[in-house]
Structure formats: structure tokens, C-alpha cells
Amino acid sequence: MFVCSCFGITEQQVRDHAAAGACTPRQIASASKAGTDCGSCVRRIQGLLGRGGCPRRETVAGTVPAAPAVAAVSAVPSAGVAAPLP
DSSP states (O other): EEEEETTEEHHEEEEEHHTTTSHHHHHHHHOOOSSSSSSOOOOOHHHIIIIIIIIIOOOSSOOOOOOOOOOOOOOOOOTTTOOOOO
């Protein structure tokens, strides 16, 4: 079935590009031009990628990488900075 009518890109072609490493609609567009003309196929491409179109990246140990940690903001004012008045 066609995903992109503008460039004649099929579901299988999107899956093939995903298997080769194109894991986002932008990467699919770079590989095939799908989604770069009228844009009506971008949601369909997102749907195909969201259903296992791209293999999960794993670390050497075989686990999925954790989300990056967010640094905590200190509530204590640093030296030399006046504290707000009550």
C-alpha cells in the first residue's frame, strides 16, 4: 500500500528504510523523499515507525539505555546573593 502518493513510496519501502536505520520521519524523508512535498503522509510514517518500524537500540549489556538524568536545582542561595525579603 502506498504511504506517500507524491513520490510513490510504499509501506514496505518505509519499513526497509527503518530496518536500515532511519528511525524518525525526518530520516525517512532524507532516505526516500516521503513527507517532503505535501506532508499528508507524515502521520502514516509516524504510525509505521511506532509499530516496530525501527529496532530498539540496546547497550552492550543488552539493556535499553536509561533516560538522561536531570540536574537538581539548589534552593539555597549562593554566597554573595541577597535572599528575598519575606
